[in-house]
Amino acid sequence: MQMHLTGVDLFYWTAGFLGHVALLVVLCKRHRARKFPVFTLWIASNLARTTVLFFVARFSGRATYYYTYWTLAIFDTVLQFGIVYEMYALTFRPLGVWATKDVRNIFAWLLSLSLLIAAVLTLMARPHTRLWVQEVTIRGNLFSSLWMSELFVGMITISVKVGLPWKAHVARISQGLGVYSLFGIMIEAGNSYFGLGGRAHDYATLSYARMTIYLCCLLYWIAMLWKNAPDAREMSVELHQQLARLQATAERDLQTIRGWRLR
Amino acid sequence: MNYHSVLFLSAIALVLAALVAAAAFALNRARRSSRGEWEDILKRLAFIDRSHVQEIALDVIDSSGEPRKDDRSATLDSETIWTLIGGWKGLEALESNCAVLIDLAFYVQQWYPEAVAVTEQLRMNAREIEWRISRLKIARQTGKLENTIPMYAQQTIATYYLMTRRVLALYEQGNLSMLAELQRNI
Numbered sequence: 001m002q003m004h005l006t007g008v009d010l011f012y013w014t015a016g017f018l019g020h021v022a023l024l025v026v027l028c029k030r031h032r033a034r035k036f037p038v039f040t041l042w043i044a045s046n047l048a049r050t051t052v053l054f055f056v057a058r059f060s061g062r063a064t065y066y067y068t069y070w071t072l073a074i075f076d077t078v079l080q081f082g083i084v085y086e087m088y089a090l091t092f093r094p095l096g097v098w099a100t101k102d103v104r105n106i107f108a109w110l111l112s113l114s115l116l117i118a119a120v121l122t123l124m125a126r127p128h129t130r131l132w133v134q135e136v137t138i139r140g141n142l143f144s145s146l147w148m149s150e151l152f153v154g155m156i157t158i159s160v161k162v163g164l165p166w167k168a169h170v171a172r173i174s175q176g177l178g179v180y181s182l183f184g185i186m187i188e189a190g191n192s193y194f195g196l197g198g199r200a201h202d203y204a205t206l207s208y209a210r211m212t213i214y215l216c217c218l219l220y221w222i223a224m225l226w227k228n229a230p231d232a233r234e235m236s237v238e239l240h241q242q243l244a245r246l247q248a249t250a251e252r253d254l255q256t257i258r259g260w261r262l263r
Numbered sequence: 264m265n266y267h268s269v270l271f272l273s274a275i276a277l278v279l280a281a282l283v284a285a286a287a288f289a290l291n292r293a294r295r296s297s298r299g300e301w302e303d304i305l306k307r308l309a310f311i312d313r314s315h316v317q318e319i320a321l322d323v324i325d326s327s328g329e330p331r332k333d334d335r336s337a338t339l340d341s342e343t344i345w346t347l348i349g350g351w352k353g354l355e356a357l358e359s360n361c362a363v364l365i366d367l368a369f370y371v372q373q374w375y376p377e378a379v380a381v382t383e384q385l386r387m388n389a390r391e392i393e394w395r396i397s398r399l400k401i402a403r404q405t406g407k408l409e410n411t412i413p414m415y416a417q418q419t420i421a422t423y424y425l426m427t428r429r430v431l432a433l434y435e436q437g438n439l440s441m442l443a444e445l446q447r448n449i
């Protein structure tokens with residue numbers, strides 16, 4: 001049985017398609033794709049997903065659509081976590097090496113705690129569904145939104161705590177995804193509460209809300225990634241060398257301090 | 264709405280509120296550090312007598328940061344060190360000033376991203392200070408504070424002194440106009 005697409009469905013599809021095309025053009029034309037390969041791949045995959053799902057919805061049955069949708073959703077989630085890694089790497093590896101051991105310890109804590117909180121809340125959800133696969137879907141989405149939000153908020157907090165500033169475009173991409181994930185928690189909590197047991201209307205309303213927020217994020221990224229990041233002041237070779245010497249001195253101080261013993 | 268739904272939605276609301284609050288707090292601090300007025304950062308410096316810090320630090324290190332090994336080094340006793348720094352109040356001021364020193368270095372990164380290496384070192388110094396002060400607090404609980412003052416308090420103060428020198432050097436090398444005011448304050 002073919003799916004019936006409403007005018008609202010077609011609007012979101014068209015807007016999503018155009019938004020992704022525009023963002024891809026910006027990423028390529030402004031040379032951001034080289035700097036953010038995973039993010040670019042995610043946007044490209046979303047464009048492909050929008051196109052594939054449109055044709056599947058138009059020319060295939062509900063079952064095919066369902067399986068295509070969720071297969072692509074898994075790929076989408078994996079790529080989103082890839083973006084988290086990309087943003088962490090760009091923030092916490094400013095000089096080509098990962099931040100020091102104490103920061104890595106904070107990462108380990110963040111990973112463990114965020115996984116635990118996301119898992120507990122996901123287990124607490126009891127969505128009303130008719131099929132087990134629907135339940136898995138709702139729980140999976142809730143888990144993914146929770147974990148993503150925690151990781152982005154964790155990234156903001158750690159970067160401020162350790163004094164590693166975000167580069168302008170990293171901040172914009174992270175803010176967009178962070179806000180999208182935070183709203184995602186509310187939407188998925190709503191899905192868990194209303195469920196799918198004969199209340200498909202609520203699910204559709206929440207899906208439209210999610211898509212509206214996503215479209216806003218797309219517009220934000222298009223505008224922000226089109227703009228150039230503020231230029232860092234050009235460093236003279238002499239100043240560069242002086243800073244390197246200062247760093248070496250500060251590092252030596254630290255070694256000396258660590259080597260101090262009781263008199 | 265049943266009991267379980269209330270519990271679930273409350274837990275979600277709690278986590279969401281915590282995430283939003285943490286993000287808002289961090290973003291606010293980042294804005295103050297990177298975009299805020301330089302004077303605002305400086306205003307956060309708690310008062311510490313700089314001459315006393317220097318006196319305590321130079322008792323165990325020379326001006327280049329190397330440990331002193333001459334006969335006239337390490338002559339200050341625990342009581343003098345403790346009085347000069349102002350006791351716990353002074354040490355706490357010193358601990359909170361470490362965050363300000365990091366923010367001052369962080370501020371320079373707006374123009375010179377490579378300064379991150381210096382900030383990173385200062386941050387590690389600050390962690391050393393935090394750790395040593397925590398050892399002093401433990402020593403206070405076990406009644407061994409006096410014996411540990413030269414080991415932890417004096418070294419904490421020497422570390423802080425070196426941090427202030429590195430921040431000043433950073434501003435000097437960056438040829439930043441705020442250097443004179445900074446020299447008067449740290």
